[in-house]
Amino acid sequence: MTVMIFGYVRVSTKEQNEAHQLDAMQELGIEGRNLYVDKASGKDTDRPKYLALKASVRPGDTVVFESITRLSRSMTDVKKEYEWFVENGVLLRFINEPMLDTKTDEQGVIERAMTEIILTLLAAFAEKEREEIKRRQREGIESAKKRGKHLGRPKRSFATMSSDERQTFIFEYDAWKTSKQTAVQTFERLEIPKATFYKIVKEYENINAINK
Template sequence: MTNTKTFGYVRVSTKDQNTDRQLVEMQKLNINERDVFIDKASGKDFDRPQYQALKAQLRAGDLLYITSLDRLGRNSDAIKKEWNELTQVIGADIIVIDMPLLDTRKYKDTMGNFVANLVLEVLTFMAQSEREKTLARQAEGIAVAKAKGKHLGRPQLNLNTLTKQQRVDLEANYQAWKVKEITGVKFMEKLGLKKNSFYKIISEYENSIEA
């Protein structure tokens, strides 16, 4: 078929993860850089901006490369639905680089389709199972941390968590601020605090010196 194009799709789950390994695979295939679509988003569904942009460009006969099936997604039913839409509705071919059996160009007969579909079933199940295990481990970690009384996420800022220098600056400038020799903005800058945190700390400090 003439005027067909080759695309690549790359996905990592978070902005901190590295796409280099997947991009190297795309470069080996000589895929034009502008035809490689990259998402840094969860694979739980297909509501991803670059994936949707890619899908809008795919036409019958085009080739789509992904390094592994879990880069396409992590939800078993969603992967199979999307796979069928790309291959059956749009008419594009998909090549999963690390799983040669998942190359829709090669398996057009009944037995070939059976084998490819079987592999797809197994791999989508594995992708979803891995996601469920990850979520379970995260939930267990949160539960353990809560049981130990640990605060999750950004540490709570209070009077006791101030650095030694912040405590010195607080005590040195508190009276000057109270008599309006320095502004609240200036005091906040000295302490390196934002407005909400500043007034929370001041309230705790005043309670401590009144006690």
């Protein structure tokens, strides 16, 4: 049976900046069909693409993450999910934390213990960082409310996108235009409605036409 290499990418719905993670996966030669992308919080592992990934992997396959934080920001979940992959014979690779990569050969007792210690520490830092992000968000919202600032989300358009969001849109747009994926796959990966997707496409193409 042929073993596969999968890539998992996760960003929060507010950050929308998965472009650099996708670039890292492509540099490793991971095919687009083997990439699973979630735009969801790392507070738990109840994410559609992550669950689909777990249902797809087989013993001997490899799953690549940019960082342990892309797996989860919950210390309990990180350890539980890490063990799930190990117990099911799936190899793990972490681009930013290669010391946590699993291997085909059996680890010694000391090496295994060291891996568990490092995993626990990094997972704890990830959970602490998430708590700090939540705290800063709460403080920002409260500060905005005191100033009477409107907190509603602006209408989606290419003009209102952040730099990272634009890079992600262009990446997915190019994949669609070069027939690497369908329009449906594209706006689903971008997590925007069909009508909004085509509106942004038209806006983007008009900008390109003007700049030519």
